[in-house]
Amino acid sequence: MVRFTVLASGSKGNSTVVSGGRTRILVDAGLSCRELFRRMKLAGEEPETLNAIVITHEHSDHVGGLAVTARKLGIPVYFTEGTHRAWMRWLTPRRQMTYAQWLERCRRQAAERQAEADTARDAGETDEADLPAESGPVSPGPASPTMGRMDAAEPITEAADPGPATEQASTPVLSRREDPTWLPAVEYFQAGQPFEIGDIAVSPFTIPHDAADPVGFVFRSEGVRMGFATDLGYIPPNVKAQLTGVDLLLLESNHDLEMLRDGPYPWSVKQRVLSRVGHLSNEAASEFLQNGYDGQAAYVILAHLSESNNLPELARVTAERALSGRASLLANRLLLAAQHEFLSGIYF
Ligand SMILES: [Zn+2]
Numbered sequence: 001m002v003r004f005t006v007l008a009s010g011s012k013g014n015s016t017v018v019s020g021g022r023t024r025i026l027v028d029a030g031l032s033c034r035e036l037f038r039r040m041k042l043a044g045e046e047p048e049t050l051n052a053i054v055i056t057h058e059h060s061d062h063v064g065g066l067a068v069t070a071r072k073l074g075i076p077v078y079f080t081e082g083t084h085r086a087w088m089r090w091l092t093p094r095r096q097m098t099y100a101q102w103l104e105r106c107r108r109q110a111a112e113r114q115a116e117a118d119t120a121r122d123a124g125e126t127d128e129a130d131l132p133a134e135s136g137p138v139s140p141g142p143a144s145p146t147m148g149r150m151d152a153a154e155p156i157t158e159a160a161d162p163g164p165a166t167e168q169a170s171t172p173v174l175s176r177r178e179d180p181t182w183l184p185a186v187e188y189f190q191a192g193q194p195f196e197i198g199d200i201a202v203s204p205f206t207i208p209h210d211a212a213d214p215v216g217f218v219f220r221s222e223g224v225r226m227g228f229a230t231d232l233g234y235i236p237p238n239v240k241a242q243l244t245g246v247d248l249l250l251l252e253s254n255h256d257l258e259m260l261r262d263g264p265y266p267w268s269v270k271q272r273v274l275s276r277v278g279h280l281s282n283e284a285a286s287e288f289l290q291n292g293y294d295g296q297a298a299y300v301i302l303a304h305l306s307e308s309n310n311l312p313e314l315a316r317v318t319a320e321r322a323l324s325g326r327a328s329l330l331a332n333r334l335l336l337a338a339q340h341e342f343l344s345g346i347y348f
Pocket residue numbers: 010011014059061062231304
C-alpha cells in the first residue's frame with residue numbers, strides 16, 4: 001500500500017510522510033520533533049516505523065527539527081552534499097566563520113595536536129598514552145554512519161599533509177554531545193541520480209531556489225509515482241519533464257501576486273520571493289497546470305502557501321480555473337496542504 005501524508009506545509013515548517021511497501025520516508029523535518037511526532041500520531045503514522053529522512057534543502061522551514069528527530073529515531077538522513085554542508089554551517093553560527101575558515105581552524109588544531117604528540121614522543125611517552133580519548137577512527141553510532149560523523153572531518157584529512165598528521169587530523173573537533181550537527185548516519189545523493197530507500201525509488205531533481213543545492217523529488221513505489229516540487233522560483237524544463245506521468249502532484253502555490261505586491265513584506269523580501277530562485281506564485285502554478293502539465297495525476301496538492309501573501313481560497317480558485325480549462329483535467333482531485341494541520345493520508 002502506498003500512502004502520502006502531508007504533516008505540514010508552509011514557511012513555518014514542512015514535512016511529509018511517504019510510505020510504500022515496508023518503507024516509510026519522512027520528507028523534510030521542518031517542525032519540532034515533538035510536533036512532528038504529535039502530528040504523525042494524529043494522522044495515523046507511527047514515528048518509530050520511519051526508515052529515513054530525505055531533505056530538499058537547508059532552509060529552516062525544512063530542517064528545523066531534523067537533528068533531534070534523526071537522533072531520537074536513530075535513522076539516516078539523505079542530503080545532497082551541498083545541502084548537508086549548508087545545514088552544518090547554519091547550525092554552527094556561533095563560530096561566525098566560513099566553511100573555508102572552519103577547515104583552516106581544524107587544520108591548525110590538528111597541527112597543534114601533532115606538535116604536542118611529537119613533543120610527548122620526544123619526551124619518551126607512548127603515542128597511545130598521549131592520544132585524546134576520542135581520537136582514532138570514529139566509532140560507528142547505533143545506525144553505523146556510512147559517512148555521517150566523519151564527513152566534517154573528511155575534507156580536513158584531504159587538506160592536511162599526508163603522513164602521521166592524517167590520523168590526528170580526522171579526530172573529531174567536538175564530542176558527539178557537543179556537536180549540533182551530529183547525526184546517526186548521513187547518506188549523500190545527487191540531483192539527477194535516482195536511488196532507492198527500501199521499497200521506495202527516489203528521483204531527485206534540481207529546482208531553482210536560493211539554497212545551496214535544492215531538489216524536488218519523484219517517489220515511486222508499487223507502480224505509483226508521486227511528484228514533489230515546492231520552493232522553486234519558476235518551473236524550468238527539467239522540472240516539467242520530471243512532473244509528467246505522476247499519479248500525485250504536490251506543487252507549490254506560494255503567493256498571490258497582487259497580495260504579495262501590496263502586502264507587508266519589505267521590498268527586498270518581495271524581490272526575493274518573486275525572483276527566479278524564490279517561490280512559485282498561484283499564477284505560475286496555474287500556468288503550469290494549464291499548459292505544462294500532462295493531467296495524469298489523480299491528486300494535485302497545492303502546497304507551501306504563504307500565510308501573509310495568499311489565501312487558501314485564492315490558491316484553490318486559481319488552480320481550479322486552470323484545471324477546468326481542460327476537460328481532461330476534471331478528474332484531477334485538488335487538495336490544499338496546510339501549515340497548522342495535517343492533510344489526511346492519500347492512499348493508492
Ligand atoms: Zn520552504
